[in-house]
Amino acid sequence: MDFFVLGLTALAGVSALDIKVANTGGNATSGKQYGIMFEDINHSGDGGIYAELIRNRAFQGSAVFPSTIEPWTSIGDAQLSLQNLSDPLSSALPTSLNVAASSGKVGISNPGYWGIEVKVQQYNGSFWVKGNYNGSFTASLYDYLSNETVGSVEVPSNASASEWQEHSFTLTPEKAAGVNNTFQITFDASATDGSLDFNLISLFPPTYNNRPNGMRPDLMEALKGLNPSFLRFPGGNNLEGNDPPYYLKWNETIGPLKDRPGYPGTWSYENTNGLGLVEYLHWCDDLGMEPVLAVWAGFYLDDPVIPEDELQPYIDDALNELDFIMGDQNTNYGALRASLGYPDPWTINYIEVGNEDNLGGGGSSYESYRFQAFKYAINEKYPDILVMASTADFDFAETEDAGEDYHQYTRSDYFVSQFNFFDNFITGFKTMIGEYAAVQPNIPEGGGTDWNAARWAFPMWIGTVSEAVFLIGAERNADKMFGAAYAPLFQNLDSYEWAPDLISYSANTSADVLSTSYHMIQLMSAHRISTTLPIDSPSFDPVYYVAGHSNSSDSYILKSAIYNSTETVSMSVTFDGVSEGAEGTLTVLTAPDPFSYNDVGSDVVKNTTISLTAGSDGVFEFDLDDLSISVLEVKA
Numbered sequence: 001m002d003f004f005v006l007g008l009t010a011l012a013g014v015s016a017l018d019i020k021v022a023n024t025g026g027n028a029t030s031g032k033q034y035g036i037m038f039e040d041i042n043h044s045g046d047g048g049i050y051a052e053l054i055r056n057r058a059f060q061g062s063a064v065f066p067s068t069i070e071p072w073t074s075i076g077d078a079q080l081s082l083q084n085l086s087d088p089l090s091s092a093l094p095t096s097l098n099v100a101a102s103s104g105k106v107g108i109s110n111p112g113y114w115g116i117e118v119k120v121q122q123y124n125g126s127f128w129v130k131g132n133y134n135g136s137f138t139a140s141l142y143d144y145l146s147n148e149t150v151g152s153v154e155v156p157s158n159a160s161a162s163e164w165q166e167h168s169f170t171l172t173p174e175k176a177a178g179v180n181n182t183f184q185i186t187f188d189a190s191a192t193d194g195s196l197d198f199n200l201i202s203l204f205p206p207t208y209n210n211r212p213n214g215m216r217p218d219l220m221e222a223l224k225g226l227n228p229s230f231l232r233f234p235g236g237n238n239l240e241g242n243d244p245p246y247y248l249k250w251n252e253t254i255g256p257l258k259d260r261p262g263y264p265g266t267w268s269y270e271n272t273n274g275l276g277l278v279e280y281l282h283w284c285d286d287l288g289m290e291p292v293l294a295v296w297a298g299f300y301l302d303d304p305v306i307p308e309d310e311l312q313p314y315i316d317d318a319l320n321e322l323d324f325i326m327g328d329q330n331t332n333y334g335a336l337r338a339s340l341g342y343p344d345p346w347t348i349n350y351i352e353v354g355n356e357d358n359l360g361g362g363g364s365s366y367e368s369y370r371f372q373a374f375k376y377a378i379n380e381k382y383p384d385i386l387v388m389a390s391t392a393d394f395d396f397a398e399t400e401d402a403g404e405d406y407h408q409y410t411r412s413d414y415f416v417s418q419f420n421f422f423d424n425f426i427t428g429f430k431t432m433i434g435e436y437a438a439v440q441p442n443i444p445e446g447g448g449t450d451w452n453a454a455r456w457a458f459p460m461w462i463g464t465v466s467e468a469v470f471l472i473g474a475e476r477n478a479d480k481m482f483g484a485a486y487a488p489l490f491q492n493l494d495s496y497e498w499a500p501d502l503i504s505y506s507a508n509t510s511a512d513v514l515s516t517s518y519h520m521i522q523l524m525s526a527h528r529i530s531t532t533l534p535i536d537s538p539s540f541d542p543v544y545y546v547a548g549h550s551n552s553s554d555s556y557i558l559k560s561a562i563y564n565s566t567e568t569v570s571m572s573v574t575f576d577g578v579s580e581g582a583e584g585t586l587t588v589l590t591a592p593d594p595f596s597y598n599d600v601g602s603d604v605v606k607n608t609t610i611s612l613t614a615g616s617d618g619v620f621e622f623d624l625d626d627l628s629i630s631v632l633e634v635k636a
Ligand SMILES: *[C@@H]1O[C@H](CO)[C@@H](O)[C@H](O)[C@H]1NC(C)=O
Pocket: 025, 026, 027, 427, 476, 477, 479, 532, 533, 534, 535
């Protein structure tokens, strides 16, 4: 910890701290303190948590990102070209790939999302073809390091010149082959009329809970390790879209993949919308999370705002979405849901109207009409839904019986200075910290983020500790705070435009990076406080703490984090009613230095778990170092 010791005088010098925790007089918590937030940021959905292996599977394009053949390449002497046929696969997927050759074995090859991992497991694939072909296709996985086919299957042609035909197959490689593989489809050109058209070429490995069109098991397991209580989706900026007419339209993310047009997301690529509304709800089901659903609020990121007298269709659209999710089968959209194979409705208790509507040119219209218009319409039909504003800048929570979503990306000193930030917020679980992260090193003059300066590539330990301090401040205000979610959640190490992120990954499912902040959240989330407990004359800085009782484990909990301490702190902790001989467990997270971070193959976080016994008068004594995060749990 030399970094902090060198000649600095401003540091707090506390060497001992007595904490006396009462056993009545606290506040109940929402029970949902820790959750996750997701949006598709440069392939964290497509090619990320969504398990599709084929990149650019349906040549989806728009005026913003025109359709492209990339990254497909030809096999043999096939000529590849994109075409908009007069009878496309679907109106949603108008562009297909024409593969032309006069003879020989030809075809197409796809490198996946920067690699395709090959294991001895079942891959399920499908592709659509149009054109005459009397033969069979070979679908295969090809290792381009060894130039070997590592698994293949013959798929008899059902192709016809008069209509698109889907071809489905399963493929189980004979041996594992790392990630430097391509997926290939080949055919005998001499048995065609000179070319075939292809579209929607898809390949999935086994998915989490074996759901069709499902999620990557390793990333879902990583999330499960956080024990998350809610999922905020589908954004984030990606919900908003940049310019008319493109924003995330829920109704274009449901049903068969061939009916999902995709759209140009905010993060510089065309989204497939393969990860759609139903997939998000299954994700909630699979990890036992409460959905916190965001609806589009009439504001594009590049500023156009829907005028008040034109807003109604978008409000209706949000109500239609709720009908689709919650309606019984006698409603129009409930019937649509049932027709897609989901007869049972889901429940939504939390809606967020838009995203960060205080930013750009959105603030004045949000304050004057946009938020209220959505809020009143939703609560008129669904009085029990907590409708949340996408910012805490306005007084909606106070004046409109609404919730609010506070975001903070900043530096570690600033997070720590905000320990008391929520002290004057209003009660009733109205405020969510829907996005937070320490993103840059401290600067001598203090202050917040410089968006023009570089951000950390991965969460750094000093940032992680400051986040813990901020979260402990939120937990102390547990009667006000709904929950908190780090953002962004995922980073595809082969294509990203935002750092730091909570979890990093690549095509290699054994190489996921669980960041330092992941470990902090895992610890905080694993020890849930049901009711906070008062502390006798608390004093903070450099030790920040919150105490409470857990109903599920019937235990007392003290969470603490130390920031900017010159000395090791000797802690003496008592819980009212806990006497000599009581057993406790102390878990302490530390890292080698403030700028330690986790990268592929390395984990710097040290997790020390020790058993403690209360001494005379029920005192638990232990030492904590600067930049440590700890939880003491004692059976009541
Ligand atoms: C409970 O909430 C009230 C009102 O916000 C606050 O004054 C009090 O300090 C809280 N109690 C605890 C134990 O945090």
